[in-house]
Amino acid sequence: MAGSRPVLLPCLLGALLAVVAGCGPGLPKVCPVKGKVVTKGRGAARDLAGYSVQFQSVNDPAEMPGGPIEEDGTFTLYTRVGGRVIPGVKEGAYRACFLPPAVEGGAPPPLVIPRRYVKLETANLQFDVKPGPNEITIEVERDGR
Numbered sequence: 001m002a003g004s005r006p007v008l009l010p011c012l013l014g015a016l017l018a019v020v021a022g023c024g025p026g027l028p029k030v031c032p033v034k035g036k037v038v039t040k041g042r043g044a045a046r047d048l049a050g051y052s053v054q055f056q057s058v059n060d061p062a063e064m065p066g067g068p069i070e071e072d073g074t075f076t077l078y079t080r081v082g083g084r085v086i087p088g089v090k091e092g093a094y095r096a097c098f099l100p101p102a103v104e105g106g107a108p109p110p111l112v113i114p115r116r117y118v119k120l121e122t123a124n125l126q127f128d129v130k131p132g133p134n135e136i137t138i139e140v141e142r143d144g145r
Contacts, residue, residue: 030088031129033077035136037069043142045073047112050101053077053138055127056120058093065089066099089129096138097123113140 035053037045049071057063065079065088078085097120100108116122117140127136 027081027084027086028079028090030079030086030090031131031134032087033065033089033129033134033136035075035077035134035138037073037075037138037140039140039142041142043112045069046071048073048098048140051113052099053096054099054120055089055094055096057090058095058126060092063090063092065094069098089134091129091131094127094129095120095123096125096127098140113142 037048037053039045039047048069051069052066053069053075054064054066055077063079065077067075067077069075076087077089078087079089098113098117100111100118103109111118116124125138
């Protein structure tokens with residue numbers, strides 16, 4: 001028994017790393033995607049805290065990873081697989097937009113960005129996710145809604 005312990009530990013660590021990297025059974029291979037929203041014009045990126053960055057695959061429109069924007073303008077993208085949420089995005093070309101904060105009942109708060117940024121069709125934001133870690137900067141023009 002004691003002889004099997006050195007072999008068991010590397011096998012368990014390898015399996016754990018495979019699951020974390022998105023290579024586990026039934027999980028897609030994903031690449032880490034982190035980024036920052038910067039504003040051009042009036043306002044600051046912190047105004048977008050609570051909004052989410054929404055990606056949509058150009059080749060598979062049903063593939064829609066996303067993630068919340070933090071107070072400092074940073075975000076991490078996640079992919080939904082069945083009932084699970086895994087950090088990262090599949091390799092490929094994506095278009096993007098921003099989703100306003102969700103509101104329960106009542107009227108939604110006024111937008112803090114131009115309306116064009118809240119629709120994939122009009123935001124004019126496109127990004128390529130490549131193997132390995134990805135760092136994305138999204139510049140938002142705040143003047144002229």
